[in-house]
Amino acid sequence: MEKRKTPVRGGLFFNNNSYSVCADTKADVTLIDMQTATIRAYPKIKAWFQTHSVWIVLTLTLTYALIFIVFAIWKYINFHYDALDLAIYNQVFWNTAHGKLFGLTIHPHSYLGDHIELTLLLFAPFYTIFQHPITLLIIQTLWIASAAIPLFWIAQKILNKLWALLFTAAYLANAFIHNINTFEFHMLPLALPLLFILYWAYEKKNFRIYLLAIILLIFTREDIALVTFFFGFLPLLEKKQKRWWLMPMILSALWFPIALKITTLASGYEQYKFAYYYGWLGTTPQAIIQTFFTEPTKVLSYVFQVGNTFFLITILLAFALLPLFKMKYLIPTIPILAQFLLLGKGSGSIILETHYLTLIIPWFFISIIHVVKEWQMQPKPSQMWPIKRWVLQKLRSEPSIAIPIIITIFIYTFFTMSPLPSAAQTFVREIRNPNPKKAIQDDLLKNIRPTDVVVSSYNTLTHLSSRNTVYSLHYLWTGKKQLSDEPYWINTPVDTLYYDSENFLEYYFHWKKNAGFENFFDQGDNRMRAFLSEQKLVPSTVIDDIIVFRRAENAQADEISVKNNKRSVEPQNIYTLYQNIPKMKKTVDRKLSDEITLLGWNRLNQAHRLPYKTISRSLIWRVEKTPENTPFLRLQVRNPKKQILYQKFYALGYGVLPPTEWKQGDIIATNYWFVIPENFIQSGNIVTINLENFESGTFTLDGLRSANITEMKTKPTGPAVPIARF
Structure with missing residues (x-):
């Protein structure tokens, strides 16, 4: 009896290991030939990837490490690490390398007053070789990249090598991993490879490595003990031997209160330093528990505020909602999500753009690995939720639609949330218009x-x-x-x-x-x-x-x-108070706001004679009345067509003596040595100044994950006055 051929979309038929085609028209023949060739080549391609999987993983990992090491060095030499954390860690490592363990002066206490991160001592010998912030950035990048290897092991064991390669690539291309790597330096990302190793050892039933991973994790930072404690529920639910769930729970439960006590004593605060964020719940454990029961509406209003909702929706959509279909593997994220959702001012984009997702991302990947496994196994529909059953059926029946949608989501997340696109734009912009401030x-x-x-x-x-x-x-x-x-x-x-x-x-x-x-x-x-x-x-x-x-x-x-x-360089004055109006090189006498009049200006000595074009001006002001708001000085370079080529804001009196401190009738000179980028110094261009009030703006993280002012809107308070012409 002849075996029936099973039709496949597009005119292809499978018959055991052979292929045949059915073309509706001659025009389809070329396309079908290409499809047939692709299908016949697939086993060879698959075999090649499986044979070279180890080298592919190493190549991807090293490529990632190289890209982010170069990025980190560029960011450092251009002064874009300005959010404090790298400076704190570098001083702690420097002092530790010089015999003062956990020594810190940026905060008025030992670093142990911030966090209990004992694994820091493991890296101190490497830092001693080259005592520099770049050393820490390289260490962090290598650790984050190395997490791809145990992730590959996990996916290979649960699925196969081909899927393992896909998960490795997805991890290294993940926008949130890039943000963790880019935002300053922290010890917390050390948990990325350790969490994957923990789960790999659990799957392989290697208790020694499992135990070592738990110990290293809880010593990496005190709050990781909450994650390892909740992880203990996983082997408990899967009915493993007692040691698999008792050990993480016991070690975590013992270490967490000890670590909190140590850090509280080291900080000199009355309680755990970061409990400040949760002060709205109460100042004692008893008060916090009472708030949950007596003021549930207040608690829910904090949990479901706009910033938290945005955070949850964004991170779930970035993973195509797939982790929700294996929620058992998200149990370790419960205490971390609770930390974020109970923050007094909401989580929002800051959590997504920094290192705070470190303890969540590994469990999302592990959960998705198990979703894929279930998709391949095709369990009975009665064992699934209706929504889950519908999604998995679509993935099986319409892979040509479902899989491109998932890939599109990952690509969209990369271009909208990864710092790499912004870094590329900034790099090109700074090459075209070098900023003299770095030099x-x-x-x-x-x-x-x-x-x-x-x-x-x-x-x-x-x-x-x-x-x-x-x-x-x-x-x-x-x-x-x-x-x-x-x-x-x-x-x-x-x-x-x-x-x-x-x-x-x-x-x-x-x-x-x-x-x-x-x-x-x-x-x-x-x-x-x-x-x-x-x-x-x-x-x-x-x-x-x-x-x-x-x-x-x-x-x-x-x-x-x-x-x-x-x-x-001779000492210089930044402002001068006059009893009477001094002689001026240029008289202006124009009100740049209702409160402040620019009387004129004088040239200043070029005491520093820098290799940069500077416009030195002593701007002489008369105060009509003390400003209620803080005006800022805006300098602009315009071409002969009056188009703005360059602008920059300056603090009047450099902020040391701001206008809100000026008194009615005062005559004040503020002295500036304005530096103009060379590419804007062209014949006919004019330099003007005016005063502006800031109407709105946000001090937050920019595309490079550096602290910066974004969405700034200003309003002029008066006319612009020319102070130089090229």
Whole structure:
């Protein structure tokens, strides 16, 4: 009896191991020939991938590592690591390498007061070889990349080598993994390979590696103990031997309270430092439990606020909702999701763009692996939910539609949420229009001695963190310790204060526009002036929006590169108060706002004679009345057609003496050495200034996962005045 041929969409028929075609018209023959050739070649292609799977995984992993190491180095040398964490870790590693275990001065306590991350000591010997922030960035990238290998092992055991290769590629191309890698440095991403190893050892029934993974995980950070504890429910549900679920639960339950006690004592706070985020629930465990039962509406309003809803929908859609079809493997994520959803101000995009998803992503991949396994096994429909049954049936019956949809989702997520597209755009833009600020900062940092006690702005804190004592200027500005109402002050004698007044704009959006934190901004300049006076710090070098303050006796020691030569820099004033109107090179006498009149300007001495084009101006103002809002100075370069080629905002008085401190009738000169990028210095171009008020803006992470002001909208308060023409 002749075997029946089973038709396949597109005119192809399978008959055991042979193929035949059925063409409706002659026009179909070429297409069918191509389809037939592809199908016949598939076993060979599959065999090649399976034979070379190990080399493919290693190649993908090393390619990923190379890309992100280069990206990290580029980001570092261009001063884009400005969110504090890399600076903190680098100082901790530097002090540890020099015998001060977990030593830290950026926060006024040992690093153990932030987190209990004992695995940090395992990496200290590697850091000792090359004591630099780049070392940490390379270590982090290699660890994140290495997680692809145990993921491959898991997928290979549960599925096959071909699927394992697909999951490896999906992991390395995942936008959230890229964000974890790009946003600063943390010890937490060490959990990525360890979590995969934990589950691989569980699947392989290798209890020794399983136990070692648990120990390394809970020592990586204190809250990982919550994940390993909840992981214990998985072998319990799968009815494994007691040791498989008892060991993670017992070790986690023992270590977690011990770790919290250690970090609380080390911080000097009355409770676990990061419990501050959950203060709305209560200040004690009893009060928190009581809130859940007595105020359920309040709890639900926090859990389901807009930011949290956005976070949940985004991360689930990014994985095509597939993890929901094997929710058993999401049990370890419960405590981490609870942390995010109970945050007082919601989670939103910050969690998606930083390292916080580290403890969630592995379980999403593991869950999807089991979804694929179930899809292949075709279990009885009665064993599934109706929605799950419908989705899996569609995946089986319409793979040519379902699979492209899933692939499209992954590609869309990459281009919308990965930092790589933004990095490529920024790289091209900076090649076309080089920012002179990088070269300026490189020059200024060379003059700060390794032994100096330094206070620094955000973007140079990382570069100055390889030293015994360094402080972050923003804590001095707020006058408060991190996550605390306790006062903050620096009593140690300071040699250098590096102040990028661009931070004043960031402070404005971070605190002035953030309800409840206005005092951080309003009183910050008073604290700044008091500190400068107490420490006897004076401006040593002023370039564009950067001021380097040094002790009065050392203020003439700075040197700036002038091509290949060096010359000393005289101390400079950043503002001057006059009793009467001084003589002026150019008289303007125009009101740039209702409160402030620009009387005119004088040229300043080019004391620093930099290899950059500077426009030095002493802008002389008369205060008609003290401004209620903080106006900012906008400088623009326009071409003869009045098109804006370049613009930049500056803080009036550099934020050290902002306009809100000016008194009615005051005559004030603010001194600037504006740096203009060379490609905008062309004959006929004109430089103008005007005052603007900020109407809106957000201090958040940009495409490079650096802290920056986005969505900024301003409103002019008066006319623009020319101050130079090329």
